Amino acid sequence: MKFLHLADLHLGKKVFGYDLDGEQRDILRQVLEAADTYHVDGVLICGDVYDVAMPPIGAVALLNWFLNELHKRALDVFIISGNHDSAGRLNFGSELLKESRIHIASIFEGDVEYADMEKDGQRVRIHMLPFIKPIIVRTVCDVPCDSWNAAMEEAMKRVHFDEEACNILMSHQFFAGSQTCESETHAIGTLDQIATTYLDRFDYAALGHLHNPQSCGREQNRYPGTLLKFSASELDVTKTLTMIETNPDHSVSIIELPLHPIHDFVRIRGTFDEIVSRSFWKDLDLENYYYVILDDEQEVFQVYEKLASIYPRLLKIEYSRTRPQVTMEDMDDLTTEQKTPMEIFAEFFEMQNGTAATQEQMKVVIDAWEAIHETD
């Protein structure tokens, strides 16, 4: 049987204030196309369906449209909650939707719900574990539980494993050995990390939470990653669509399908004057998201506004000039007493900017200094 493994849709997400509605609808359309092309049997959505607990109307409409499209294709859909979802709100209509083969497990109530699928004599059991935290498990199960590992251990006792079937676990947690990125939300430090050993008994762990596609612990413990890039740290990552195929011997094959976002994240570099010149941008798709690295020595006044008039989707602006690192030893060497305030300022300016202040710049500081001392 074939399944599309999705996670971290983050519907309603804004990137640096830009609405991703159009991009998200387009990328979900690509998911539907893949479902058609590969004749998949089901879709797993492993948490962070929405970006926020109270999603905007557009995001709810988008999920509604997507679920309707999946249902039209007679696909089984499995949804668990993530840390960004409101478990209670995502649970809306779950009993009714089950009749339409849309299975939602968003609230952990002391049992790991499952659903069975059968085709050509092959059976697949899908275990749906919503996002859990130690406090949820402690409260719901009435057991001492003071760590994320203990929470997972307790949850795993409540799995209805079927030795005869291919067992797939859906889980939205931070498993050890995986690589994080800037658009995720984590507990302070790595307290929320969970050992991958809990996943070993499953034929496939359909994970969610981490935004870059990756396996952790073993190939079958997989984070598909987000369908779109959400932060500048994901600029060089290729986002893919993960499809899995369960085999009669319970082995699971993982296939990564290409995705083509309508607007990509692109890095450009040059001086301000170069980057704003027509010859630089005339062949660029200005609807893309731009990460700009400026080679200017001096900071450009109102750089954001000026660049945004050409590149409306700016991710980040950074100056390439490297400022020398100052160590505590360097600080000891500073002999401040013998220097004039202007000499101290000139040194500071050079240290900060990697270049000496011009006469014009020094004049501004000298005038300011004199103005202050005149009022004394």
Ligand SMILES: [Mn+2]
């Ligand atoms: Mn997420």
